[in-house]
Amino acid sequence: MSRYGRPGCDDAEVAPGRAQAQRLRDIVVIRRVRDRIDREYAQPLNLEALARGANMSAGHLSREFRRIYGESPYAYLMTRRVERAMTLLRRGDLTVTEVCFAVGSSSLGTFSTRFTELVGVPPSVYRRDHSRAAEGIPPCLAKQVTRPIRIREAEPPQPDLA
Structure with missing residues (x-):
């Protein structure tokens, strides 16, 4: 039995699935950040405020946004x-x-x-x-x-x- 408590399931099989699920959750969150920028473009927005709203660190938000959309949030x-x-x-x-x-x-x-x-x-x-x-x-x-x-x-x- 693996540390995940499932017979016949080793760590190598579960970890990629968890990483993929996290990436999909990040995409949803980053899309919401982009939608917020689209709605509130005329308001003072900064990376820290956007990150707080997404429950992410500013660095992670910036990296993921760039990975998904090809440019920084700014x-x-x-x-x-x-x-x-x-x-x-x-x-x-x-x-x-x-x-x-x-x-x-x-x-x-x-x-x-x-x-x-x-x-x-x-x-x-x-x-x-x-x-x-x-x-x-x-x-x-x-x-x-x-x-x-x-x-x-x-x-x-x-x-x-x-």
Whole structure:
């Protein structure tokens, strides 16, 4: 009999099953954290508060979030904020500073830097040039068409060999 109290079941067989069950529980918890970020993107959120809400350590939450979604919770939060900012800037009735604070950023400089990294142009240029970018497109499609693409994910320019 094994230490798990089941005849014919050794530790090597049970441990992988327990590890898999824990991974599945972590995925559910991390999905809830992501959903919370999506809902509360305009609120002040920090890793410690998110971790407390998930009953995890901040380090474990950060590692698992990155493993599951490919980016840190902070990067995900900033992407959500930039997406919302893009929508507000396209409307054209708010200044960049008003948009910055409306999406939960507390620093115009940090917001502008992150916006430029994700979108490729500063928020003021985006506001000026894209105020009619989604005009005539149903909102359900506009979100996909106008979604930011990280510069590092964009195709590198091909050299002109001619």
